[in-house]
Amino acid sequence: MEPIRLQKYLADAGLCSRRAAEMLIARGEVWVNGSPAKLGQKVVPGEDRVTTGGKAVRATAQPRITLAMHKPRGLVCTNDDPHNPDTVFTVLPREFAKYRFFCAGRLDKDSDGLVILTTDGDLAQRLTHPSNLVTKRYHVVLEKPFPSTRLRQLVKGIVFEGEHLKVERAAIVNAGVDKSGTSLDVHMHHGKKREIRLLFTTLGYDVKRLTRYQIGAFRLKGIPLRAMKQLSTKEIESLFHSPSTPHAELQAVAFTDHSSDEK
Numbered sequence: 001m002e003p004i005r006l007q008k009y010l011a012d013a014g015l016c017s018r019r020a021a022e023m024l025i026a027r028g029e030v031w032v033n034g035s036p037a038k039l040g041q042k043v044v045p046g047e048d049r050v051t052t053g054g055k056a057v058r059a060t061a062q063p064r065i066t067l068a069m070h071k072p073r074g075l076v077c078t079n080d081d082p083h084n085p086d087t088v089f090t091v092l093p094r095e096f097a098k099y100r101f102f103c104a105g106r107l108d109k110d111s112d113g114l115v116i117l118t119t120d121g122d123l124a125q126r127l128t129h130p131s132n133l134v135t136k137r138y139h140v141v142l143e144k145p146f147p148s149t150r151l152r153q154l155v156k157g158i159v160f161e162g163e164h165l166k167v168e169r170a171a172i173v174n175a176g177v178d179k180s181g182t183s184l185d186v187h188m189h190h191g192k193k194r195e196i197r198l199l200f201t202t203l204g205y206d207v208k209r210l211t212r213y214q215i216g217a218f219r220l221k222g223i224p225l226r227a228m229k230q231l232s233t234k235e236i237e238s239l240f241h242s243p244s245t246p247h248a249e250l251q252a253v254a255f256t257d258h259s260s261d262e263k
Helices: 006-012 018-026 121-128 148-156 195-202 233-238
Strands: 030-032 050-052 066-071 112-118 136-147 158-160 163-165 169-172 180-188 207-215 228-230 254-256
Touching: 006 018, 006 030, 006 050, 018 030, 018 121, 112 121, 136 148, 136 195, 148 169, 158 195, 163 195, 180 195, 195 207
Parallel strands: 112 207
Antiparallel strands: 030 050, 066 112, 066 228, 136 180, 136 207, 158 163, 169 180, 169 254
16 A cells, blocks of 8 residues: 555544644654654555554544434533543444544533534544634523623623633524513534533523534534434535524624624
8 A cells, every 4th residue: 555644544544633643643642663653754554553542543444424413411522431421422323333433513411402423533623623614503592581782792702711702693582572582593613612601601691501503504403313414525515604694583683793704
């Protein structure tokens, strides 16, 4: 076989994305034939022995499979968590259980909705890297009504323990006559750990339920709870497309940050 770059070898084996592989190599965590690997190094699949963490990395490339999952509450988005044995990977259909999947954009244990699982490390990197501005849409249900006069504050954001928490767009769904409501439609490009929950809680509004229902132009609609759908090439590309225009009834009580549109 022809030599290939080590980071591609690691990504093809389903270990991580190419960029993450470069970081592993730089930290000295990857070895080739008993010696520390170097950035830019090439290996021959099937001939060179590649290890990381003392474990051999298999040479066989995984097929590129991408699944859209309707995650229920109670499952965590991680490959291995000793405190939470039930993960999104434990409910993989039998035919996919033998492959190593990445979770491209996590949801916390208490949230439900659309999660993308893929064996393609480069795709996972594209979906999660902040520079790609992939829009995620969430339905947020609060314990008490949120006034439309505070929508601007959600988009402007707050500083919590040194972190800037914000959303790109916020709208009240089915607002009352006072233009307040307990259900909101929220858009985000980035997404720090539990950011939406922390943002609302810090403002004095506890989150009752949080559901991600869309990534890019791809919607969760039609995928039953705990079920998965294998995505076509066209559907994968739709993850990077802009979401459809919000419904007219939302626009009257919505606030959007257009600053990213100018970049």
